Amino acid sequence: MEINLRHRTFSYVIILIVGGMLFVLSEILGRIDSFWGGLGLALFILATLRLFQVLRLKTSKDYAKKWNIDVNDERYIYISKDARSKAFYYSVIIEAILMIIFTTLDMTEYTKILSCLFVGQLLIYFILYFVLRKTS
Amino acid sequence: MTQKDLADKVGVSRQTIISIEKGNYTPSLLLAYRIAKTFGKTIEEVFIFED
Numbered sequence: 001m002e003i004n005l006r007h008r009t010f011s012y013v014i015i016l017i018v019g020g021m022l023f024v025l026s027e028i029l030g031r032i033d034s035f036w037g038g039l040g041l042a043l044f045i046l047a048t049l050r051l052f053q054v055l056r057l058k059t060s061k062d063y064a065k066k067w068n069i070d071v072n073d074e075r076y077i078y079i080s081k082d083a084r085s086k087a088f089y090y091s092v093i094i095e096a097i098l099m100i101i102f103t104t105l106d107m108t109e110y111t112k113i114l115s116c117l118f119v120g121q122l123l124i125y126f127i128l129y130f131v132l133r134k135t136s
Numbered sequence: 137m138t139q140k141d142l143a144d145k146v147g148v149s150r151q152t153i154i155s156i157e158k159g160n161y162t163p164s165l166l167l168a169y170r171i172a173k174t175f176g177k178t179i180e181e182v183f184i185f186e187d
Contacts, residue, residue, distance in 0.1 A: 072147065073147075073149045073152055074163070074166075075152040078161075
């Protein structure tokens with residue numbers, strides 16, 4: 001898989017501009033809530049770091065080669081998918097345990113929120129499972 | 137040929153080659169084919185299938 005640096009640069013510049021605008025509108029001009037300022041700053045920093053990475057990919061062939069292997073190595077991809085799968089598995093178990101604890105403590109609001117999250121996650125899982133079984 | 141040379145030729149990390157050698161990771165058919173091709177051998181000659 002080749003790296004589309006032009007597309008990446010364009011995307012990160014857009015994120016940089018949006019982040020910067022949100023920060024200026026919130027923290028400097030005070031037009032919008034401070035939440036958006038924080039989000040804007042986070043986007044700005046992320047985009048800046050990514051743009052530095054793109055610059056390094058353009059200038060250093062060794063780094064580009066190493067990066068390409070890190071992104072496309074099939075074992076790393078397998079490990080990443082396995083980690084995601086385990087993260088989902090454990091998060092569902094933790095949510096179930098927390099629901100039992102909150103129900104026992106009569107904290108129904110938390111139980112309701114967790115129930116929605118729990119059911120939502122399982123629903124997405126089952127939909128994806130059947131869609132992927134048909135298409136993969 | 138070193139592990140690094142092989143890794144560079146087939147486009148994976150050295151850690152992946154080490155894992156395959158140790159038997160901790162089973163490569164895909166494509167990677168197995170690339171490794172075999174690098175050595176000028178068939179997949180069956182390079183890899184042993186364990187049931």
